[in-house]
Amino acid sequence: MSELAELTESIKNGKRKIAVKIVTEELEKNTDAGELLAALVEGMDIVGQRFKNNEIFVPEVLIAARAMKESMTILEPILVTAGIKPEHKVVIGTVKGDLHDIGKNLVAMMLKGANFEVIDLGSDVAPDAFVKAAQESGAEIVAMSALLTTTMPSMRETVEALKAAGLSTKTMIGGAPVTRQYAEEIGATGFAADAATAVDMVRDLVSA
Amino acid sequence: MTGKELILKAVRGEETGRPAWMPFVGAHGGFMIGKGATEYMKSAALTVEAMKKAKEMYKPDGLPIMFDLQMEAEVLGCDLHWTDDGPPSVTSHPLEGNDDWSADQVPDLDLSAGRWPVAMEAVRLAKKELGDEIALYGLICGPFTLALHLLGNDIFLEMFDEEEKVEALTMRCADIAIAAAGAYIDNGCDVIAVVDPMVSQISPDHFAQFVTPAMNKVFDYIRSRGSLSSCFVCGDVTRNLEVMLETTCDNVSVDEQIDMANLRVLAGKYGKSFGGNLHLTTVLLMGTIADCQREAIGCIETCGTKGFIMSPGCDLPYDTPPANVAAAGLMAVDPEQMKQVKETLGDAENDTYDDVIIPDYANENAVLVDLITLDSESCAPCTYMTDAANRAAAALTAEGYDIKVKEYKIRTRQGVGMLVKLGAKNIPTICIEGVPTFESLIPEQPKLIAAIREVADKKGARK
DSSP: OOHHHHHHHHHHTTOHHHHHHHHHHHHHTTOOHHHHHHHHHHHHHHHHHHHHTTSSOHHHHHHHHHHHHHHHHHHHHHHHHTTOOOSOEEEEEEBTTOOOOHHHHHHHHHHHHTTOEEEEOOSSBOHHHHHHHHHHHTOSEEEEEOSSGGGTHHHHHHHHHHHHTTOOOEEEEESTTOOHHHHHHHTOSEEOSSHHHHHHHHHHHHHO | OOHHHHHHHHHTTOBOSSOEEOOOOSTHHHHHTTOOHHHHTTOHHHHHHHHHHHHHHHOOSEEESOOOTTHHHHHTTOOEEOOSSSOOEEOOOTTTTOTTOOGGGSOOOOTTSTTHHHHHHHHHHHHHHHTTTSEEEEEEEOHHHHHHHHHTTHHHHHHHHOHHHHHHHHHHHHHHHHHHHHHHHHHTOSEEEEEOGGGGGSOHHHIIIIIHHHHHHHHHHHHHTTOEEEEEEOSOOGGGHHHHHTSSOSEEEEOTTSOHHHHHHHHHHHTOEEEEEEOIIIIIITSOHHHHHHHHHHHHHHHOSBSEEEEESSSOOTTOOHHHHHHHHHHHHOHHHHHHHHHHHTTOSSOOOTTSOOOOGGGOSSEEEEEEESOTTTOHHHHHHHHHHHHHHHHHHHTTBOEEEEEEETTSHHHHHHHHHHTOOSSSEEEETTEEEEESSOOOHHHHHHHHHHHHHHHTOBO
C-alpha cells in the first residue's frame, strides 16, 4: 500500500498516531501538501459514506475526525505557505434556545474534513448572530441544527432574517425532528438527514 | 379490566384484546394545565394535577410520573438550563476535560436532593388518586445517557482510548439507576422504564460492550423487586433492536423511526413485549385529527393486541394539541370507535370534511355557542366546560338574549369536522359564533358571560 493510501486508511479507521506520523514523514520527504490533503479528505469521505449507510456510528466518526484534525494541525501551515486554502465557507450553529450540539459538531467536523472553511457559532445561536457571521465571512451557506421541536421555529426566523438582511446566502437545516417538508415550508434551500448527506448537499450547493 | 391490569398484562407479553395505551405526558402536562414547564416540573401537586387531567382527556391505561432524563444528572453535579416549553437540558459535565476522571468520582444518588423529593411525592399522590385504575411508570435515565451527561462528548472518544474506564462508568451509572428505580418502586410505581436515547448513536458491538452489562444489572434488580421493566430508546435505534431485545428487560419501547412490523417479529422471537411509536412532530404536534387517527390505526393494525403498548415515540412535545393525543388514544381504547373512524376516514390524505356542514352563523337569529368536547358525559373537563357554557347561556337568556348551545363530540365525524373547520386546537373548546374563544381552561362565569354578551349585542340577538 502506498503511503497516501495508508494515510487514507488511517483516517478511515481513526488511527490518529499513524496518520500524524505519515503526514510528518511525507512532508519531510517533500511530498506535495495538496496530495496529502486529498488523501485525508478521501478518508473522511469514506467515513461519511459509511456513516450514511449505517455501517459506522457517531463514535467511529469522531475518532476519524480527531485523526483528521491532528493531521491538519501539521499540514495546515504548509498549505497556507503553498497558497492552498479552502475555496468555500459555511457558517454553522444550533439555533436559538437549543443547546444540543452533537449533531451540529458532527456536521462541522465532516465539513472541515471535506476541506470547507467552517465558522462554527456553537449552540443557542440567535438569528442576528447567523446574519452577522454570514455578512462578515461572506459564507455561501448557513447551516442550522435543532434537536427540539420547540426551537425549530428559530430556523424559520433565521431564514427570514438572512433574507431581510438582503443576503443571498443559501440555507440548510437538519436535526432529529426536522423534515424535508419543514425545510420547504420555511423556505430553506436544503435539508440533510445526516452529517454525510449534509456534506454532499454543501458540495452541491456551492457548485450550483 | 382496569387500565393498569391491561398494561401489566401487555408488558408481560400477554393478549389484551385491545392495545394498551400509554401517552408519554412529560413537559406537555404543564401545557395541559396552563403552566410553564419550569414551574410544572418542580411541583408534585402540579404534576399530579396534570396526570389527572391527562387521565380524563386521553383515557390512558398508564401514565409516567415525570419524563425528565436530567433528574439524576442534576443531583450528580451537572448544571441544567431550564425552559418553559420543554424539559431542561444538561449544560455542564462534571467529568469532562479531566484526564484523571474515573467512575469512582461519581457520588451516590442523593434522593433528598434536586427534584427527587418532588418526584417521590408525586408518585405517592398519584398512587393514592390514580393508582388503582392506571399503571404508573417511573422513568429513569439509562446508564449510557447518564454516562454521557457526566462525561460529555468525550465519552465517544474514550470508548476507544479508555475502554475499561468507560465500562466502569456505565456500571456506576447502573448503580445510580438502581437507586432511582428502587425509589420509584418503593413509592408505588408499577413499571420502570430505563430510558437511554443516546444508545441510538452507537453500534451493536459498543452496545454489547458498554451498555448490556449495565442495563442487565438494572433490569435484574427491577425483576428482583417484583416489578416490570422497559428498555426505552427515543431516536433511531434500528441497528440496536436485537441487542436491546437480548437484554433482560420485559419490554422494548421505541421511537417513530422504527419499523414496527419488524419489531413485532423480533419481539416475538425474543419473547418480549413491545411499544411505540406514534410520530411526534409531523403527526401529533403538527398533524390534523385525521392524521392522528390514521397514524394510530396504522400502528394498531401493524402491532396487534398481544404484548403491545401503543404510545408516542418519545415524550409529547410541550404544546401538542390535546385533541390530537385524545383522538389517537381513542383508537386504542375504543375498538368500536376505531372501526367507525376507519370507515369514514377512507384513504383521503387531506380530508377537508366537506360532508360536515358548519352552522350558518350569520343567518341565525341566536348567538351560537358550539362546544367541542371529547364527550361531556365521560370527560370531566368537558363536563365542566359544558356546564359553564350552559350556565352562561341561561343567565343571558334570562336577560332576554337569544343564545343556543350545542355540543360536538370528537368521537363523531361531525365533531372532528367542526374542530377542523373552526380551527380549534384543544378540547374542550368553546366557540362563539364559530370562533374558538376559550380553549382547554374553563373560563370564569363573568368572563364567559361578557364574551357572549359582546357578540350578542353586536348581532342584536334578542328573543
